Amino acid sequence: MKFENVVRVILVLTLFLPSVVLLPVDGAVVSDANLYSMHQRDYWPTSGWQNSTPSEQGMDGSMLQAMIDHIIDEDLDVHSVIVIRNGYVVLEEYPNPFQGQSRTQSFDGTHYLYSTTKSFTSCMVGIAIDKGFLDNTSQKVLSIFTDMTFDNVDERKERITIDDLLTMRSGLPWDETSAPFNSPDNDVWQVNFNSSGGVQFVLDQPMEDEPGVYFHYNTGASHVLSGIVHEVTNMSMLEFADENLFTPLGIDRFLWPSDTQGVTFGGFDLQLRPLDMAKFGFLFLNNGTWDGEQIVSSDWVHNTTTTVTTLDSIRGYSRQWWTMPDYGVYHTAGLYGQYIFVAPELDIVAVFTSGYGANDVDENPQMVRDYILSAVLGYEPPDSPGGFGIVPQITIAAFSLVAVVLIVQYVRRRR
Structure with missing residues (x-):
């Protein structure tokens, strides 16, 4: 290939390289369009969830335990944490008793959403x-x-x-x-x-x-x-x-x-039990289907959980759902820390409920990233609000340097 043609190829690749390599490392999802995939189920939790261990579902149990330890050590007013992976409960913890606005509820009681x-x-x-x-x-x-x-x-x-x-x-x-x-x-x-x-x-x-x-x-x-x-x-x-x-x-x-x-x-x-909140997330995780029945159309699931308004470097809003596209997550959000998180690519639903007046609710989304997503074996969440890992950055820098050198040589030859 002639030198001039090599330079042309380099220039074209330089133009399009960002769209090719500016992706989170280790398979992290940045596009809303990638959030919708169907998983095979061997049971449906209509009559109740089945339990499993984190390791059996490809998760590091020590990371999940570290999250519970963090909640207790920091005295966070978290009432319940539920993690579902591959359709199985791998974590069900109630760190603090449910405190309603004027009453104490049992751990399996309904909770304000x-x-x-x-x-x-x-x-x-x-x-x-x-x-x-x-x-x-x-x-x-x-x-x-x-x-x-x-x-x-x-x-x-x-x-x-x-x-x-x-x-x-x-x-x-x-x-x-x-x-x-x-x-x-x-x-x-x-x-x-x-x-x-x-x-x-x-x-x-x-x-x-x-x-x-x-x-x-x-x-x-x-x-x-x-x-x-x-x-x-x-x-x-x-x-x-x-x-x-x-x-x-x-x-x-x-x-x-x-x-x-x-x-x-x-x-x-609306008031529901945390395990029933997880069912709602599981319905959306499965594109609106439940045990062979289409409860709500898959198009509706897609359209209501795809970012419409970008609010900041991490969060967006769709149609009554919030989105975290760099993390491959969409979620509900209720005052004082009531959340349902859905990570379709990782087959995860996570539920948090917290106390009336809790002022540490921003901890819950952060814990999803730091503990729950990070607990998936072989997966590493994006390091920063843009989701760009160090490998793509090095690749771009090196490629750009080569492109500059070749362009300079090309210009000198033309002279």
Whole structure:
């Protein structure tokens, strides 16, 4: 091959090299598109989970024990930690007794999920679409509530779609941080106790932005999603979920209250046992299938757990699910540390529940990376928020140096 042609090849490879080698080492996943794979199951946990040891499922048990030791040593207010690998419970620990807002619960009692509820609400919207109660997520929200009238309606509000609610891009205002939750000045309080109901309160508000443009976390939008399910199915979302989600998964202990108009709270207040939380994660891990039945479409699973909004170097948001694409993980997130983590490529579901008022909740996602993902034999999570390992960096540096030398020689020859 002529020298000039070699240089041309080098230049082309230099242009495209980053897309080829800028991947985490040891098979780490960086693309949302890689998060969806089907695993073969030899049983389904409808009637209960089966146990195994970490080593039998390809995990380092000492890493998982180190996580429990860390929780205890740091006095973290973690109530439960469940790790499922290959469909088997490899870790089930309850480091601290369940402390509800005003009561102590047994270790196998239901636990407040707070905003983890939102991911269940999203699932119910998907099931409503699958069953033909809704056409798609492009439907206009106001047109669904045919028997209701709302204040401050303008052209922007009329354009709000179901997808705008799912992605937290409704353009509606929301404030749940400026006042305590027990204050009427807090919008969560209004969803709870407004005599006209939460849906009316949320959709009465004047628009703040164009719909579909800006991410603004909005618990009220999740409640409107529940109202939509209620409206089109003529069932409360609790009833609809019991029939189409909880019963097929063998979940028979739950609490899910409603607002003053009987609309199930869409953004908070679902209560489940931690092992049943894991079933929900396992459903999504298996692309919406459960023991041969498609509970929610695989397209819905993919579309609601693929990053829509990138929030920072690690986190993104989808449709009522959070994402950590560099780690090959998506997850729910509830106030005070209620999480369901799903790592499809590693066949892992992890559940954390924590105490009311816990202020160390950021520990839970970090523990997933440092202990749970790292416990998988032969796997090394990305070292940093970009997920680039040292091997690709050295490769790029060396290749670039060679390219520069060849280009310089080429220019000298041309002269």
